[in-house]
Amino acid sequence: MDERPIAPGGDPYGIHRVKEPLGGLPQPAWRVDNGFSRLFEGEVLLGVETLNIDAASFTQMEKEGDPAHIVLRTVADRGKQHNPITGSGGMLLGRVLQIAPGRPAGEGLAVGDRVATLVSLSLTPLRIDRIKAVRPASAQVDVDGEAVLFASGAYARLPKDMPERLALAALDVAGAAPQVARLVKPGAVVVVLGAGGKSGILCIAEARRTGGPGACIVGLEANPRAADDLRGLRLCDAVAAVDARDPVAVRKTVLAATAGREADVVFSCVNVPDAELGAILATRDRGIVYFFAMSTSFTKAALGAEGVGKDVDLFVGNGFAHGHADHTLAMLRDMPAIRALFERRYG
């Protein structure tokens, strides 16, 4: 493979590769430049092996027709795997082929490193030469192709001490635990909605570690099997089943589990609409509600808190936090029971 020449003018956010509309950012753009015969300053060129398609996007493509065909069409049209119907992307696995000058100082990336991107495919310039396999069970597509990461684009080097599928499953929700570590205080009352799912379990584990033995950790999980998994980890003071869309039931369940104490922090990881008010009602005055769930409605959260007169801080979950990939992979190393559960489920 030939070394590509470097062009000046690379923007850390990738504005230089946006074709439609010119001058915009790559994520909202209709089309980006996926010509990699030259690179721009600050870029990393990746040889792409696998696309990890966003679950909602993959389901949509399966309904529409042949996902392999639709992926090829989307990338040809847009220069990126940005599903025009769901608006979502996914992440990719690949190997570093070339590193242009102008990268952030001290990152220590080397040609040949295996990496997973932590920014969405919806903003990542991508060229596909061939589709090798489609694996519907994991929404993965194996390809021959190339992609570019901008200077601002987060990625993780794949660790050598765990299976790649396990690492990928954890990296997919890498933002969860670091945000929990920031917001939970020792001895806090913490409630997690959707606590038996992937991000929910990481929230519970981090809340127990940060909150300590004096914390009261309550996991709400409607799926009986996921609730059993959660109980098996012995991290929660209580695990209860409740419909997250029923705010009155959520509040009652929480108060029953905490001997009447409202939550200092609630994390909502439940991927159903209409779970905003339950999270708000379970929270104490001046407490925090952190919405990780992408099904959250901005107006329902804002008007919900105002309507019940709750003076709480409402957060839009940010999937990016400094060091989030290392933080989350280290949890799998430090917590064998979580690792075993994730290997069983996602490995």
Added chain:
Amino acid sequence: MDERPIAPGGDPYGIHRVKEPLGGLPQPAWRVDNGFSRLFEGEVLLGVETLNIDAASFTQMEKEGDPAHIVLRTVADRGKQHNPITGSGGMLLGRVLQIAPGRPAGEGLAVGDRVATLVSLSLTPLRIDRIKAVRPASAQVDVDGEAVLFASGAYARLPKDMPERLALAALDVAGAAPQVARLVKPGAVVVVLGAGGKSGILCIAEARRTGGPGACIVGLEANPRAADDLRGLRLCDAVAAVDARDPVAVRKTVLAATAGREADVVFSCVNVPDAELGAILATRDRGIVYFFAMSTSFTKAALGAEGVGKDVDLFVGNGFAHGHADHTLAMLRDMPAIRALFERRYG
């Protein structure tokens, strides 16, 4: 008017008056009980004088037909002025007719007090006996009727030292300034998007007061007249016109106005969609973006921050904060230039 008998079982959030679906909360409910021949514990009965309809709701009703007729139909169907198309309500002005036992301690409310509700009409049980006038310019409807406030329902006593229209205009955005006071530190770099609007001006004024003379306050406002009003207040270090939907332009404009410093806190008060990314890009690492605008998209904010790798705290604006009405009315008293501008605009 007769004293109404008091029934037990009043819930602070008003669950006891929800008819469809039973057991739910009044805001998401389709229909609430607006029979006021008896009151429940914790309720306040109000004689209603004016409905201040939410602007989006009033516009929708004007397009559909006669707002007076539609208001009567909605209240007959739902027991509350909860526009089924826009989902929004408004607030009301009235006088206290009766106070049931079981109210919060020490509130000092008295029969005869004139009050404005600070919770949405979309959750307030209301009966209309007669429509007296419709004032389209201010989206107000004068009525004879009655309403009930629950124990959790926020309200403000109307001050005697300023015109009611002025007080109402300020109370409508009472949540803004208190949140600014909590988040702005002395000497901070603060950016307000939509800074020339009603909530934007209150954010700017509070940011200057809390941030002090060493703070750098930047107001972005696309409307030339609103920008001139803002300049006239002499509270900003810079006032600039920019399209909030162009994230690259927003970032460039902010950096030009601050000599290259990113914002510690950005408040988004601009009521257009697609302003999320501009606010995020203008914010420093570990800074805060506070979204007051109801046009904010949860997913655009969450995916936007992740896509550009910005480790910032994203807040859903909460219109309720302790003491927010008193805080905001006091600003009008303490800041004669703001009061004069609001009287000219909304008085």
